[in-house]
Amino acid sequence: MTPIKPLIAGNWKMNGLGAALNEANAFCAGFDAVLAERVDAMICPPATLLSRVAELLENTPITCGGQDCHENDEGAFTGDLSAPMIKDAGASAVILGHSERRTLHGETDALVQKKVLAAQKAGLQAIICVGETFVERDSGKTLERITAQLEGSLPEGVNQQNTVIAYEPVWAIGTGKIPNPEDIVEVHTLMRTRLTDRFGAQAAHIRLLYGGSLKPSNAQEILALEHVNGGLVGGASLKADDFLSICKAA
Ligand code: PGA
Numbered sequence: 001m002t003p004i005k006p007l008i009a010g011n012w013k014m015n016g017l018g019a020a021l022n023e024a025n026a027f028c029a030g031f032d033a034v035l036a037e038r039v040d041a042m043i044c045p046p047a048t049l050l051s052r053v054a055e056l057l058e059n060t061p062i063t064c065g066g067q068d069c070h071e072n073d074e075g076a077f078t079g080d081l082s083a084p085m086i087k088d089a090g091a092s093a094v095i096l097g098h099s100e101r102r103t104l105h106g107e108t109d110a111l112v113q114k115k116v117l118a119a120q121k122a123g124l125q126a127i128i129c130v131g132e133t134f135v136e137r138d139s140g141k142t143l144e145r146i147t148a149q150l151e152g153s154l155p156e157g158v159n160q161q162n163t164v165i166a167y168e169p170v171w172a173i174g175t176g177k178i179p180n181p182e183d184i185v186e187v188h189t190l191m192r193t194r195l196t197d198r199f200g201a202q203a204a205h206i207r208l209l210y211g212g213s214l215k216p217s218n219a220q221e222i223l224a225l226e227h228v229n230g231g232l233v234g235g236a237s238l239k240a241d242d243f244l245s246i247c248k249a250a
Contacts, residue, residue: 004205004207006040007230008233009127016049020050023051026241030240030241030244034041042064046067047086049115049147054091055090058090065086068095069085069086070082070118071114071115083121096116096126097130108190111150112203113155125161131170133171138167142187145186147194150165158195159203166211167209178218184222184233188226214231214232214233215233216235216242219246
């Protein structure tokens with residue numbers, strides 16, 4: 001099988017005013033052709049910066065993505081953004097089902113699935129997040145949870161172009177804690193198996209990212225693990241140097 005080119009995606013979350021464009025610029029300057037040959041990079045800024053970041057990344061190999069979208073294309077949904085709007089702002093992807101959306105906004109697997117369909121229809125790649133809580137891991141329910149989230153959040157028609165899956169243990173996000181390498185491999189192997197069972201042999205090429213306290217000091221070890229095809233980076237994506245180090249580690 002041809003090796004999967006890793007993707008490192010930076011999720012800025014609700015961080016960044018105009019000055020954050022300087023970090024994006026510095027990242028671009030450091031992301032040279034040699035690096036671009038080996039790894040794909042993406043920046044997912046807050047919606048207020050999306051079109052400016054997209055403009056800045058024009059004519060670079062770096063892409064940009066949104067952090068969420070509504071399941072409808074348009075309508076009376078004050079404060080929401082649709083997939084076509086995110087595409088129109090210059091994004092090629094959108095993060096969906098992040099644990100902060102699932103927890104703080106009550107998003108269910110069924111809703112995430114509708115959003116994924118909306119993203120697919122708009123021509124956006126969906127970066128779908130799954131992950132267990134600490135209680136679920138502690139009680140031996142991790143694999144069951146991941147299986148249920150994959151089953152519930154993924155619609156039909158998933159392939160390597162329109163979908164990326166990010167395994168993000170909820171207890172590892174922003175905490176500095178990371179799972180043991182064996183535990184990451186166990187979940188990623190499970191995801192690969194479930195995906196190929198449901199979507200056939202082509203699903204062997206879908207990128208599986210790890211996310212949760214990924215930083216320069218642990219990136220090399222984690223990104224070298226079996227079935228880990230890149231990372232979804234929160235805090236460490238806000239600093240150009242750290243984000244570049246993680247790209248180099250891939
Ligand atoms: P973190 O966040 O890298 O700050 O832990 C990752 C994420 O939520 O995507």
